[in-house]
Amino acid sequence: MRRPAEHLGMRHLALFVDKYEATEKFYTDLLGMEVEWRPDEDNVYLSSKGHDNLALHRKQPGLDVSGGQKLDHLGFIMKTAEDVYDWYGFLKGQGVQMYTEPKLHRDGATSFYCADPDGNRVQMIHHPPIASS
Numbered sequence: 001m002r003r004p005a006e007h008l009g010m011r012h013l014a015l016f017v018d019k020y021e022a023t024e025k026f027y028t029d030l031l032g033m034e035v036e037w038r039p040d041e042d043n044v045y046l047s048s049k050g051h052d053n054l055a056l057h058r059k060q061p062g063l064d065v066s067g068g069q070k071l072d073h074l075g076f077i078m079k080t081a082e083d084v085y086d087w088y089g090f091l092k093g094q095g096v097q098m099y100t101e102p103k104l105h106r107d108g109a110t111s112f113y114c115a116d117p118d119g120n121r122v123q124m125i126h127h128p129p130i131a132s133s
Contacts, residue, residue, distance in 0.1 A: 013074055014055035015120060016063065022117035024056055030094055031076065048076075073113060073121035081110035081126045088112050088124070 017023045024044055027033045033046040033054065042058040054074075078084050081104070088102050091114055099113035099121060111125035 011051065012053040012055070014057060015071075015118070016057050016059040017118040017120075018059050019117045020056065020058040023120075026096075026116045027054060027056070030091060030096070071120070073123050075111075075123040075125050077131055078110075078124060078126040079131055084110045084112065084124055084126050091124075 015023075020042070024046075027046050028035065031048075033048050035044055036047040036053065037045040039045075042060070044056050046054045046056070078087065084102050088098070092098055097115040099115065102110060102112045104110050107127075109125055109127040111123050111127075113121050113123050116122055
């Protein structure tokens with residue numbers, strides 16, 4: 001069987017979050033994402049200038065989201081390695097919890113990890129092969 005037509009890449013991620021309002025503010029106020037659509041008070045769809053889509057869904061009491069889900073982190077692509085360092089300083093200055101400091105990786109990427117208000121690991125990364133696309 002032949003593979004279907006090429007897809008456009010992974011550009012959508014959806015998260016159940018306990019700290020809904022604080023998590024939305026992190027992605028909009030600090031990371032600069034824009035609200036694309038808010039269908040109701042428990043769901044919001046965010047975008048970085050139309051390049052991607054992050055859905056935040058308020059985790060409802062009793063909803064079991066364990067089910068083997070194993071999200072390690074989500075990443076934001078930076079144009080340059082210097083931008084990674086700038087974002088580190090900015091987010092740290094805003095009181096964001098940092099997991100690592102900026103680091104140059106063996107593959108030429110530069111990144112650091114921090115936490116959003118709901119505890120999700122967020123990577124700010126400059127990865128040369130995809131930074132310009």
